[in-house]
Amino acid sequence: MNIIVLVKQVPDTTEVKLDPKTGNLIREGIESIINPDDRHALEAAINLKEVAGGKVTALSMGPPQAIDAISEAIGMGADRGILLSDRAFAGADTWATSFTLGKAIEKIEKYDLIFCGRQAIDGDTAQIGPQVADYLHMSQVSYVYEIEKVNRKSIFVKRRLEDGFEKVRATMPALLTVIEELNIPRYSHVGRLIDACKEKTPIEVWNAADIGVQTSEVGLEGSLTHVIKTFAPKFQREGEMLEGDTKESVRTLVGKLKENRLV
Amino acid sequence: MTVWIETELCNGCKRCIKACPYGAVELKDGKAHILENCTSCGACVEACKQKAIQTDVEPRAIPDFSDRKGVWVFAEQRNGTLNRVSHELLGKAQALAADLGQEVSAVLLGYQVSGLARTLFDYGADNVYLAQHRALKDYRTIAYAKVFEGLVTEFKPNILLMGATHTGRDLGPRVSRRVGVGLTADCTELTIDPEEGILLQTRPAFGGNVMATIANRYSRPQMATVRPGVMEALKKKGNKGTVIKYKVSLTEKEIGTKVLEQFKEKKKGVSLSSAKVIVAGGRGVGTEEGMKSLFSLAKAFGGEVAGTRIIVEEGWLPVERQVGQTGQTVRPEIYIACGISGAIQHRAGMMGSRYIIAINKDAGAPIFQVADWGIVGDLNQVVPELTKAISESKRK
Numbered sequence: 020m021n022i023i024v025l026v027k028q029v030p031d032t033t034e035v036k037l038d039p040k041t042g043n044l045i046r047e048g049i050e051s052i053i054n055p056d057d058r059h060a061l062e063a064a065i066n067l068k069e070v071a072g073g074k075v076t077a078l079s080m081g082p083p084q085a086i087d088a089i090s091e092a093i094g095m096g097a098d099r100g101i102l103l104s105d106r107a108f109a110g111a112d113t114w115a116t117s118f119t120l121g122k123a124i125e126k127i128e129k130y131d132l133i134f135c136g137r138q139a140i141d142g143d144t145a146q147i148g149p150q151v152a153d154y155l156h157m158s159q160v161s162y163v164y165e166i167e168k169v170n171r172k173s174i175f176v177k178r179r180l181e182d183g184f185e186k187v188r189a190t191m192p193a194l195l196t197v198i199e200e201l202n203i204p205r206y207s208h209v210g211r212l213i214d215a216c217k218e219k220t221p222i223e224v225w226n227a228a229d230i231g232v233q234t235s236e237v238g239l240e241g242s243l244t245h246v247i248k249t250f251a252p253k254f255q256r257e258g259e260m261l262e263g264d265t266k267e268s269v270r271t272l273v274g275k276l277k278e279n280r281l282v
Numbered sequence: 283m284t285v286w287i288e289t290e291l292c293n294g295c296k297r298c299i300k301a302c303p304y305g306a307v308e309l310k311d312g313k314a315h316i317l318e319n320c321t322s323c324g325a326c327v328e329a330c331k332q333k334a335i336q337t338d339v340e341p342r343a344i345p346d347f348s349d350r351k352g353v354w355v356f357a358e359q360r361n362g363t364l365n366r367v368s369h370e371l372l373g374k375a376q377a378l379a380a381d382l383g384q385e386v387s388a389v390l391l392g393y394q395v396s397g398l399a400r401t402l403f404d405y406g407a408d409n410v411y412l413a414q415h416r417a418l419k420d421y422r423t424i425a426y427a428k429v430f431e432g433l434v435t436e437f438k439p440n441i442l443l444m445g446a447t448h449t450g451r452d453l454g455p456r457v458s459r460r461v462g463v464g465l466t467a468d469c470t471e472l473t474i475d476p477e478e479g480i481l482l483q484t485r486p487a488f489g490g491n492v493m494a495t496i497a498n499r500y501s502r503p504q505m506a507t508v509r510p511g512v513m514e515a516l517k518k519k520g521n522k523g524t525v526i527k528y529k530v531s532l533t534e535k536e537i538g539t540k541v542l543e544q545f546k547e548k549k550k551g552v553s554l555s556s557a558k559v560i561v562a563g564g565r566g567v568g569t570e571e572g573m574k575s576l577f578s579l580a581k582a583f584g585g586e587v588a589g590t591r592i593i594v595e596e597g598w599l600p601v602e603r604q605v606g607q608t609g610q611t612v613r614p615e616i617y618i619a620c621g622i623s624g625a626i627q628h629r630a631g632m633m634g635s636r637y638i639i640a641i642n643k644d645a646g647a648p649i650f651q652v653a654d655w656g657i658v659g660d661l662n663q664v665v666p667e668l669t670k671a672i673s674e675s676k677r678k
Contacts (some may be wrong), residue, residue, distance in 0.1 A: 030488075110304065110321025113455065114464050141488055144467035149423070149455035158538030159423050161452045175542075180360075180448055183546040185420075190538045239321040240342075243464030243501045244483075246303035247325075249494045252486065252626065256638065258653045260645075268657045269667045272639065273675060275655055281616055281637065282583075282675055 020073035020169065022064040023124060024097065025135040025147065027054045028081050028088035053088045056136025058095075058204040060197050063166060064134045065096035065205070071169065074098045076127060080108055080119055089222050093215035094207025100215065101127070105226040110239030117150030119237050122230045124155060132174065133194040137162060148196035158189045164200040284338060285322050287314050291334035301329035303494070342500065349438055350502040353379040356430075356444040356453070357388040357402055357410070360421065364398055366555065367445030369515035371508055372405040374472055375443060376516055378481070379408075381474040384440060387411060391429055393419035396525070403523040406516060410525050411437070417532040420541040421449050427456040429530050434461045439503045441481055443472075446507040454507045463501035470512045480504065486607070486630055511555055511611035512634060554603065559585025560614045562605055562632070565592050566621020566642060566661060573598050575665045576620055582672040588612065590628050606631035620661045624649030641665065 030049045053061075064075045077092035079085050080103040089100035103123050111119065124133070133152070138145035145161070152159035164184070165177040173188050179198060189195075214220045227234055235241060261268040261275075276282045294312040306320040314326075314334070327335045353375040358365040368388070375386045388407040390398055392414060399410040413429045430453070434442070442457075444450035446468040458465035471484035475497075481504040483496045498504040534540070554560060561580040567573055573587070580587045589599040591606060605612055607627040613634035620641045622628060629652055632638070640653035641661050650656040657664055 109319070110323060112464060113467075114458070117455075117459060142467075143487065144455075145451045146455035146458075146465060146467055149452060150459040152423075153427070153456045153459035159452070159456070160539060161423075162448050178448075180544075183544065185544045186542040188540045188542055193538075239323050244466055244496050244498045245323065247482070247495045247497050248301075249303050249487075249492050252493045252630070256652050256654055258640075258650055258656055260650065260656045260658065265659055265663045265667050268659065269664060269671055272655055272657065272668065273671045276616075277675070279637070282672060 020067055020071040020132065021076070021130045022067060022073065022132045022134060023076045023078055023127060023130050024057070024060050024064045024092065025120060025133065025151070026057045026061065026077050026079045026088050026092055027136075027139045027141075028052070028079065028085040029054045029139050029141040051084065051087065053091055054136050054139045054141075056138060056140075056197065056199065058136075059199055059201050060134040060136050060195075061092055061095050061097065062202045062204040063195075063197055064132075066202065067132075067166070067169065068096070068098075073131075076101065076130070078120065078123060078127075079103065080111075080116060080123075082109075083224075086222055086224070090212060090215040091207050093220050093222070094209075094212035095205055096208070096211065098220070100220070100222040102222060102224045103226075103230065104224050105237075107227045107234040107238045107240075110242065111237060112242035112244045113144055113146040113150055114243045115237050115239075115241040117147055117154055118241065119230070119232065120147065120151050121154035122232050123225060124151070126225075126230055131191050132169075133157070133192070135194070135196050137196045137198050145196070148194060152194040155192075155194075157192050157194050159194045159196075160187050160189050161196040163195045163197045166195075166201070285316055285320055285324065285327065286336055287316060288334045288336060289313050291332045293332055293334075295331070297329045297331065298326035298335060301325045344499050347440070347502045350440040351384050352387050352409075352437070352439045353382070353384060353441045354387045354389055354411075354439040354443065354503065355407070356442070356450065357390040357398065357407075358445055358447060358449055359390070359392055359395055359398060360449075362392070362395055362398070364401060365445060365447060365449075365510075366515075367447060367450075367508070367510040368402070369405045370510065370513040371443045371445060372402065372407055373516035374508070374513040375441075376406040376518070378441060378472060378474055382440070382479065385409060387439070389413075389430070389433060391418050391426055399523075399525050403521050404517060404519075406518040406521060408521075408523050410523060411528055412525050413528045413530050415530050415532055417534065417537060418530070420544070421453075422537050422539050422541065423452055423456055424539070425532050425537045426453050427460055428532065428536070429528070430457045431460045432530065433528060434503060442503040442505045444505075444507045446509045450507050454505065458505050461503075463503060463505055464498045465505040465507070466496045466498065467507050469506045469508050472506065472508065472513075481506070509611055511613060514613075554586055554588055554605065554610050554612050557586040557612070557614050559583040559616045559618070560588050560605070560612055560632075560635075561585060561618045561620065562588040562590070562622060563593050563598075563620050564590040564622030564628070566623070566644075567593065567598075568621070568662075570596075570598050572621075572662065575662070575669070579618070579620075579665050579669045579672070582669045582676070583616070585614070585616070590622055590625075619649050619653070620665060622649050623647045624652060 617635035
């Protein structure tokens with residue numbers, strides 16, 4: 020069972036702030052992590068490999084420092100790591116990203132499954148999985164929280180719905196996007212982390228030429244959507260503070276509610 | 283392909299810094315300086331009044347899309363019941379279509395679902411594209427994507443909206459890739475640019491800390507998924523529309539997936555999305571005991587209780603009662619925030635409320651900036667007092 024796992028390195032978003040003066044993201048000093056959902060995808064793939072045999076390949080697209088995410092994936096148990104990195108890939112929307120990943124996957128020899136996290140915490144789009152699946156003409160199941168069984172022809176999974184779940188059989192090759200509920204990801208093994216840095220498990224870095232794409236097809240140039248502006252969310256209302264002690268302020272409030280026919 | 287600064291011309295006005303969506307320009311010794319993460323998008327070039335920013339990037343030609351007409355909405359249904367978000371999308375679609383002088387159409391897929399067309403007209407659809415087939419009974423990605431591909435190719439819509447539900451977020455990207463268009467996820471605001479006539483799609487990013495407005499200039503339809511609970515459904519009384527039946531042929535082999543079983547988990551009577559009043563608790567509630575007084579207040583109002591992420595993580599409320607970026611988006615008539623500081627992630631889920639009341643010990647809590655009425659005080663006193671007052675006023 021050969022499995023490709025799509026991994027993204029993301030900033031730890033609880034810390035992301037906007038510069039109030041410029042309206043730009045403050046990126047300095049923010050830690051980079053493997054996207055949380057992707058860790059569950061890695062765990063599922065490694066787990067399946069341990070049962071059924073085969074090989075797990077971690078694939079990422081990002082700046083050179085995203086190699087840390089691949090090392091960590093290898094530390095968890097991935098057998099091979101590939102980082103797609105090129106200045107030309109920068110500024111890609113999901114259209115250009117799914118194309119770039121799709122082209123790279125076509126270069127990787129035989130695979131049965133592709134696992135990805137449901138969505139990345141920096142963009143929250145949840146689009147890359149389905150778009151890659153479409154590019155590669157594969158069946159797809161999203162929001163997977165349980166893998167029941169796998170055979171040569173099909174994979175049986177449970178998929179979360181807003182108000183329940185469904186059992187789905189998907190024909191191989193298939194792409195799954197997984198959610199947190201699926202498993203508890205393991206930590207990286209130190210020995211394997213060291214291997215990732217040595218020649219034992221070399222991480223391949225591929226650029227635009229390596230995957231055979233024109234710079235006009237990828238990155239910002241190859242994108243179909245563009246960010247026009249970013250801004251801090253505006254939430255201000257004309258608030259009124261109700262004065263007085265508890266009784267008084269509550270009385271004023273009830274008065275306001277009545278005035279506005281809310282009670 | 284680069285962007286560079288003619289330093290002599292730069293007067294350090296910082297317009298380019300504001301204009302850059304990537305935070306890739308900074309001021310160094312009073313002059314603008316392009317950083318390594320520049321994507322050569324050219325936003326700064328247009329912003330510079332000194333013409334100090336140069337680029338060798340050729341402006342990209344925008345194709346002619348004058349034949350693209352109509353605002354389409356995916357009418358999501360399961361087992362013959364329409365998802366509420368479809369009504370909301372039709373509400374927004376009416377406004378967008380009016381701005382463009384175009385029609386609203388709903389796309390209804392399924393098996394034996396033609397009766398739903400009536401409802402779609404009631405919510406503002408001028409047309410319903412109806413595709414019925416046994417293979418469309420359960421939602422399946424490839425089957426639905428194939429039908430959309432056929433419809434879009436044949437009828438050439440200008441805009442296509444889907445709910446950012448589990449189904450919409452599964453189908454949207456698949457359709458976008460297939461018909462060769464961009465897609466903006468999970469939008470909370472949609473408007474038509476008055477000059478260019480394009481759809482401006484605004485969405486939260488980075489966990490709600492940043493809002494981004496996105497345009498889709500180079501492909502049609504302009505596709506977006508829209509967060510449930512954000513747009514307002516608008517009934518259009520007596521509206522009549524046309525059903526356009528669309529024939530499909532599908533085989534099990536090409537679809538690739540099969541839904542073997544479906545389970546509905548019993549809802550424990552929680553329906554935040556339809557609650558008129560929501561009483562919400564945050565860290566300041568302090569104890570599980572404290573939550574009880576919120577339930578009493580909610581009962582007095584005939585409303586529901588919700589909470590922030592912390593309350594859910596503490597195990598004081600089930601996850602289906604969580605409001606915020608990672609929980610639900612709600613828009614009740616009255617939202618009473620008790621002991622909630624008002625972190626941006628929480629505000630993202632409740633700002634659509636008609637009236638917001640904040641009760642908090644800390645007068646400096648950001649929640650007061652978004653409240654219509656605020657009471658600084660101990661919620662253990664204020665909440666019971668308010669409960670009493672509301673119960674009394676109802677008895678009268």
